[in-house]
Amino acid sequence: MGAAAIASLEVLREEADRLAADARRPTAASSRMGEPRLTMAFRVRGNRRPSWLRGRLARKRHSGSGAGQETPSTSQDGPEAIFRERFRRLKPRTETPMFEIRFRPYASLRSTIKMQPGSRTIEVSLSDILRDAPPDVLDSLAAILLSKLYRQQIPKRTRRRYELWTHSQAVQDRMLAVRRERGRKNVLPPAGTVHDLDALFDRLNRRHFAGSLRKPGLGWSPKASRRRLGHYDPAHDVIVISRIFDRARAPELALEYVLFHEMLHVKHPAELRGTRRCVHTPEFQAEERTFPGYEHAKELIRSL
């Protein structure tokens, strides 16, 4: 997976519907409309980096300064002040509302802005990755979010300023680490209805590894998959076993074999490239064949 990502506006479905409705409405009516009240989301999604950005990042790296180092005019101000100032510039004749800004531990660069009908407070939730962002980046984001809230066009330069920061190597690295830490891993607890993966792991560990294998997280898959019987996910350090084995009629030997196989992946971590690829080296395979009833277990799996 490349580290490159493109910042894109993710417009919520309801917003798109509303924009379509507004297009049909006379402008006088929509300008008379009072407060905005929709939640807007803005996030960065993994994708290709736009060509204009590639050139600028290369130049920045060459000159020895990272992205986001420009001297901002608001360096002493907190995010609330930045948002207030942006609001004043966007809506000079409207009384500036209160801003309630919260940093949240999202697993992505995600920002939302909302204002309840009749409220005088604009609520903003920002990914806590943005906590260390330079003020001018926060200023760009404030402009983007407020423009979305008030359905105004986002100036190209503003958007680019924000993207230049989100695509910098430091932010990309941080996002990858955060996704590892916080990305949800959907697994059920190891104690199933029939089998307990925890106890089974200990038994296999004693029998095949002299009890020396480090214990990762263990869990059942939410779906009783026949295609993916088990996998070891090194990013979350967890072995996941298909729930198809958590049944009285499922052959226990097959379950033991699948768990043993995943335990070998824990033992041979260097052989894994990426997070999803199973690399079974000759050493891996030789060790796998020491499993008693190896051939029979394979047959059982074929007939599942």
Ligand SMILES: [Zn+2]
């Ligand atoms: Zn494997």
